[in-house]
Structure formats: structure tokens, C-alpha cells
Amino acid sequence: MRMHIMEDLLEYYMELLGADFPYADNSLLGKHALICGASKGIGLATAKMMAKAGANVSICARNEQALTELLDELKKLGKGNHQMFVIDLEDSESLDGKIEHVLSKQGPVHILVNNSGGPPGGPLLSNDISDFDAPFKRHLHASHILVQKLSPLMVSQKYGRIIQIISTSVKEPIPNIGLSNTLRGAMASWAKSLSRELDPCITINNVLPGFTDTERLGSLANSIHERTGKSQQEIHNSWIDQVPIGRLIDPLETASAIVFLAMPASGGIRGVSLAVDGGRLRSI
Numbered sequence: 001m002r003m004h005i006m007e008d009l010l011e012y013y014m015e016l017l018g019a020d021f022p023y024a025d026n027s028l029l030g031k032h033a034l035i036c037g038a039s040k041g042i043g044l045a046t047a048k049m050m051a052k053a054g055a056n057v058s059i060c061a062r063n064e065q066a067l068t069e070l071l072d073e074l075k076k077l078g079k080g081n082h083q084m085f086v087i088d089l090e091d092s093e094s095l096d097g098k099i100e101h102v103l104s105k106q107g108p109v110h111i112l113v114n115n116s117g118g119p120p121g122g123p124l125l126s127n128d129i130s131d132f133d134a135p136f137k138r139h140l141h142a143s144h145i146l147v148q149k150l151s152p153l154m155v156s157q158k159y160g161r162i163i164q165i166i167s168t169s170v171k172e173p174i175p176n177i178g179l180s181n182t183l184r185g186a187m188a189s190w191a192k193s194l195s196r197e198l199d200p201c202i203t204i205n206n207v208l209p210g211f212t213d214t215e216r217l218g219s220l221a222n223s224i225h226e227r228t229g230k231s232q233q234e235i236h237n238s239w240i241d242q243v244p245i246g247r248l249i250d251p252l253e254t255a256s257a258i259v260f261l262a263m264p265a266s267g268g269i270r271g272v273s274l275a276v277d278g279g280r281l282r283s284i
Helices: 002-017 041-052 064-077 092-106 129-157 178-194 215-228 232-240 251-262
Strands: 032-036 056-061 083-086 111-114 160-165 202-209 273-276
Touching: 002 041, 002 251, 032 041, 032 129, 041 056, 041 064, 041 111, 041 160, 041 251, 056 064, 056 092, 064 083, 083 092, 092 129, 111 129, 111 251, 129 160, 129 178, 129 202, 160 178, 160 251, 178 202, 202 251, 215 232, 251 273
Parallel strands: 032 056, 032 111, 056 083, 111 160, 160 202, 202 273
Antiparallel strands: none
């Protein structure tokens, strides 16, 4: 019974880029969106939704082949000017120059989506202090560099939307991903602080994905399997049992929320953390 329902839902959600697309195809016309970590998962889904909504989309990640494939898809989804940029967010020293290149090709950024892959799972006490370096560089450090670089241009354009893709662990720590919990909490506090400092024309908000059907979730399942011996199906079922809607979240659902926060109509929303988790969080 459940599997039949899940198949029906999957079929429906695949239409979020088709007949069920929730926005007008010119909603973000003339806006330039820079999507970090766009080669897979929620970042990839967000790039597609932004293109479909009419934005000029710049996608960046380390995986050149994945970006090339995605760029071809974006050109079919929207009429905007879409470009790809191979950028390593951990390389803080080169990041400024890389962003200058983006700006020279695509012009000022109106929408910035800060997103990158999470660190490996495991208990926090098992991490050495050096384990914090790379994740914090590609998340917190890179996001700060990007906002410092791009926010003055957003002010000049009188429009800015900054959105972080982080995690529901901001509200409730998730077992066995201690380093990730720590990192996501830092990102949320950083964004909340900036919400009190940025120019009035700029909003900054966080989206908190729950259990989402991505490669990242699969890698966490493998980590749990190796540590506990539980089967993949047992792990999957334990996650589903925590979600009132009874299924994983489609990345395009999360991307739909991100696109809304990028729109002019979201100008009154600033400094919030929006969970897209199917009701899993128990906190208010």
C-alpha cells in the first residue's frame, strides 16, 4: 500500500518542472542567481527551478562534467543566460578572483544560494580539530567571502536575496553527524547576525532540509550501515517513521521553497530558518 502511494507521489513531484511548476515562468526574469554546490542534490534542483522561473543562472561546483550536463538541461528549461563555473569553495584564496570572473561574464548577482556538501557522519568526539577545517572553509568561510563580495552589488541593484541550504539539525541535533550539526548551527547564527546588518533591500534566510532523497542521504545510510550492521531498508524505514507525511522529501520540493525566498514577494521574510522536512521537527 505504502509503496503504491510513494510511486504516485514520485510521479507527481517529477511534474514540478512541468505542468505542476508552482510559479510563472517570468517570475525571476532579469535576475541573476548564483547557485553554489549545483552539481547534485538540492543545489542541482534549485538551479533547475531558478532557470524555469526565468532567472539567469550561474552554477558552480568542483565537478566540471556534472556542471556541463546540468547546463545543457538549464538551457532547455528557461530562456535566461546560463553559465557554469568550476569553483572549489574550500580554496578561500582563489575565491575572490573566481567570483570576479562570474561577475565579468554574468553581471551583478541578485540571488545567492550558499550550499555545499556536508562533512562525513560520526560522533563529534571522534573528530580531530583538523576535521573542522575543510567543512568550515567551504561553508562558513566561503559564504562570508561571497556575501562580503556580492552584497554591495546587491545594494547597487536595490535587490538581494541570500539563501543558505543547511539542515534541520539547526533546531534539533541529528544523532551521529556531530560535526555537521556544529557547522549548520554556526551557519544559522551567522545568517541571523547578518539579518540585522544587511541593507534593507537584501533578505537573508535559511532553508532546513529534512530527510531528502539525495546522494548525501545515501552516504549517511552507508555510514550507519557500516557502524551498526543495519540494512539499508531498516535505516530507510527508521527515517520514514519519523516523518509525518510518510516519505522522503523530493529535492524539487525544497528547491520550490528556495525559489520563493528568492522572489520579490518574499521581501518581508528576513532572518528565518524554514524547515522543509515533512513535519519531522518536533519543535515549534
